[in-house]
Each structure stands twice: as C-alpha cells, then as structure tokens.
Amino acid sequence: MQVFTLSRDEASKIIKNPEFLQGKILDLSSLNFQEIADFVFSGMNLEIKKLILPSSLLKIGESAFMLNKIEEVVFGPNVEIILDSAFESNLIKNIKIPEKVTVLNSSVFADNQIENLVIPEWVSQIKSDSFADNAIQTIKFNSNKINVDIYSFVGNSPKKIDIFGEFSFKNDSKLLNFYKVKFDFFKNFDKFENNFKIIVENFEVSQIFLSFNWENLETINLISPHFQTEKELEIFINKSKIDKNLHFEGSGPDFLKKTLKIC
Numbered sequence: 001m002q003v004f005t006l007s008r009d010e011a012s013k014i015i016k017n018p019e020f021l022q023g024k025i026l027d028l029s030s031l032n033f034q035e036i037a038d039f040v041f042s043g044m045n046l047e048i049k050k051l052i053l054p055s056s057l058l059k060i061g062e063s064a065f066m067l068n069k070i071e072e073v074v075f076g077p078n079v080e081i082i083l084d085s086a087f088e089s090n091l092i093k094n095i096k097i098p099e100k101v102t103v104l105n106s107s108v109f110a111d112n113q114i115e116n117l118v119i120p121e122w123v124s125q126i127k128s129d130s131f132a133d134n135a136i137q138t139i140k141f142n143s144n145k146i147n148v149d150i151y152s153f154v155g156n157s158p159k160k161i162d163i164f165g166e167f168s169f170k171n172d173s174k175l176l177n178f179y180k181v182k183f184d185f186f187k188n189f190d191k192f193e194n195n196f197k198i199i200v201e202n203f204e205v206s207q208i209f210l211s212f213n214w215e216n217l218e219t220i221n222l223i224s225p226h227f228q229t230e231k232e233l234e235i236f237i238n239k240s241k242i243d244k245n246l247h248f249e250g251s252g253p254d255f256l257k258k259t260l261k262i263c
Helices: 008-014 203-210
Strands: 025-027 050-052 116-119 138-141 160-164 169-171 174-176 180-184 195-200 219-223 232-237 247-251 259-262
Touching (some): 195 203
Parallel strands (some): 025 050, 138 160
16 A cells, blocks of 8 residues: 655645645645655744644654644644654644544643643553653643653643542551542641551552652542542641652541551
C-alpha cells in the first residue's frame, strides 16, 4: 500500500492557501495523507487557535509542529503514532489523546499550557518529559496499569491527582479494601491523633508519584471502581515528612496501626 506523506514543501504551500488556513484555523481534514514527516511545520511561528487533522492520518513525525503558537489540536480517529516533540513549545491548553495512541513519546506535549489532563485507559506508557513544563493543575489516570517515566511531568506542580485502578492496602498483616482512599496534603493534619507510616509498594503508583513536583499538591485520590460497595477513607499527610523513598507520615482513623502499605 502506498503511503502518502506530507512534506515541508507541501506544508509551506498549505499555510499560504486560504482553502486550508482561514483566520487562525488550520483545517487539513479534506486532505488525504497518512503521515506527517519530521519537522514539517516546525518553527513556522504559526498563530493557530485550532488545528484540525484528517481522518486518514496515522502517524505524526518528530517535532512536526514544534515551536509554533497552536492552541488546540483536533485529531482524526486513526492516529496511532505521535513521535517525540511533535507538539512541543506551543500554546495548547487542553488535549484529548486519540484512542489508538498507546504510547506518549518523549516531550510530545512539553512546554505548552495544559492545565487539566486526562490519561485514558488505553495509554500504556508515558515517556520522559512528555508533559514537561506545562501548567498542570489536575491529572486523572483512568488506569494504574501504565508505565510512567519519573520525568514525564517534570516542571509541573499539580494540585490534584486521581488514579483509577486496582488497589489494596495492608495495615500490618491485615488486608483492607476501599472504594476510594483520599490523601489530603492541604489541611487538617492535626484532625486525628492517630499517626502511622505510609509506604508505597505498588510499582506503577510509585512511578506516577515520582513523576511530578509535590510542592502545590493538595489531594491524591486512589479509586478502585471494583470496590464500589466498600467504604471511603481519608488520610491526612504531613508533606514535610515525605522522603525520597515515598515513605509518608499519615494521620487518620484509630483502626489504622503503625504502617499502611499501598499494594
């Protein structure tokens, strides 16, 4: 099968054609190409409020749209691969990950203005610097079955993290299940007199926890949908006593003793 690839020469003609660029909307949806080559629109200083990509598109090359002023990207339904730095250094505020993209490559959306981010359940890997240097306030992981590089979100200090998955908790030798465990870093640390250690043994969760700056963190929610009938638990965390091995000091209900492990 012949693959049609958009080149930089063709891109230079497209951005001068009012059929495709009207006002600040670059609409490529009427075109029929499967790939965008590396660096095709890179460094063109395009001021684009919305970029609309065609449904035929399968692959976006390395740094393809890097160093522009793109605010929004509308992906076609068939995009499978977005290579390193493809949208680095733009003005993107919101991003919807295409359903066939399972790997978020290095620096793919770095240096943008993303504030609220949802990582869908089909994403299996987030590589180094994927979302570095954005303005992320909230991250929602729809699954904890994901390999997250510890530098994926470097340069971000989110306030809220939601992680959906299968979690269990060990309190000494006792196994505990909850629908939601809320870690509150923001207030009321002295609400309970019962203090205990918290240790993260779940590898995927530990990688997620290590991937961003905790300075502004207010809440982490670990949510287990398959335990919907179970209770919710709120634990207050002393942020000043978190060490590099992700050992916390927590305060919570009296039934929690000595050490609580996230498994």
